[in-house]
Amino acid sequence: MTLTQDAAARDLTLPSGRQIRYYEVGEATATPVVLLHGSGPGATGWSNFSGNIEHIAAAGFHVVAPDMPGWGDSSAVATKDMDHDVDLLELLDTLGFEKAALVGNSMGAHTAVRFATLHPDRISHLVTMGASLGKSFPRSLFGPADGPSEGLKVLVKAYRDPSPENMRALVEIMTFDKARFATPELIRARSDAASARPDHLRNYVEGLADGAPIPFPVDRSLIPSIDVPALIIHGRDDRVLHFETSLWLTTHIADSRLVLLNRCGHWAMIEHADEFNRLVVDFLRASAGSNRPGPSDN
Template sequence: MSLSKEGAAREVTLASGTYIRYYEAGAPGDTPVVLLHGSGPGATGWSNFSQNIGVIADAGFHVLAPDMPGWGDSDAVATPEMDHDATLVEFLDVLGLDSAALIGNSMGAHTAVRFATLHPERLTHLVTMGASLGRGQASLFGPADGPSEGLKVIVETYKDVSPENMKALVDIMTFDKERFATPELTAARSDAALSRPDHLKNYVEGLAFGAPIPFKVDRSKIPDIAVPTLLIHGKDDRVLHYETSLRLLADIPNSRLVLLNRCGHWAMIEHADEFNRLVVDFLTHN
């Protein structure tokens, strides 16, 4: 379907009073699918998933892509008070959804994995791309002395959303920079970030409290995840090494991993057609 940002935009106030902007496509009676964006400055449900929402909806799914609190047009929140798991429960409740398939990129993947361990009855499928599990586990392949180069660029861009820093951010997220790190994408991310200085300020102040999100998944519970799980990761991801998805593959019994060559942190953007085919097939046949 042809889908515009303005045409897909919706808004809702949760039981806690939190205002949420989200993007919607497909019929409400179809199987619900919730898309969870990553954490970078300018990240929103639309900026992460504009190439996916309509295609997945056309395959017979009710697709919802919220801006999580602290991002996009949703309410600002200080990091110590941020609990995306609780927000997701409220979001499903206010929309009258008992359960949904969860698809998350980066921070959104972390939220989806944590949600699967805490509320197994409320999701039908789990899909991650460029998954994050937070720090605290020894790395075999990634940097051993601190954040990856990509995470360092994210933090620097939050501190100074200059055109140069935003260009560096978009560059490091993608493998094929000439094709995907476009001036249009850079400008869209920059505009989204600069429109909410409160989000930028909260993130920087929240670094001392574990930003982007303070509550991490209990890794000992990951082997209990029983829903069908699809793990997607770019081999050339410079933000979060595919080692994370290898660990998830080893721990989640009903899981499979697709490792994409010539792909950075944004599989749903760089390999949108393949990503959409993988997701639709997975949701349809599992």
């Protein structure tokens, strides 16, 4: 049976008092995998990972995909008050996860990398897609010399006005094969989801001066200290964040490997869902050592 959004949806209150909506599938005793969405308008744990949650859970993992505060059906939060590291730590504690594999797209990848540097005892594996390091990244060699990329400009425009027209432009620039993925259904769903939370839209736009959507930097000097297995995935045709960020991460994380996908934009988990699911499941299983529990250890 195909998993539905309503069937997977859960809600909880963090110790901070913030409300979190998350999507959960899998046996409670299985190895936890947390999927972290990106920063686009209308982005949620479900919209980013609906094609991955059930598959990864079926491979023997306990999958959780939260809407981070400031997105989806979770609490609104101003950019200046945002700290996804604290939110994620409280989520793991509340769910009783001693450790979890973190799988992040774009902003979610930034959150996962930062968390790995600050809480190395709470992460078992690191997977990034279309990774962003925000202002922590050295001066770009291949992206814009200064200012946002083409894709980020379109993203901000859609935050200011989440009309179907602007959402179409956003989905088209996020994907390589826009004829296949920029469907009326997806465009309308993203537009409706964004418009349903004007507080999130307003906070994002007002927070641009404070560094939205990533006001909390990664300390680049700590990235070489990451000692968990890392899988770095990036689309060769990403027009939002250039794959040089992933090359840099692979260079500086010792136990890492890079998969660069041709004919792929910023949403590898959507455009190449079958390959993405296979890569993640195989990676989690293969790198589950004696001190890093995998599904067989539960």
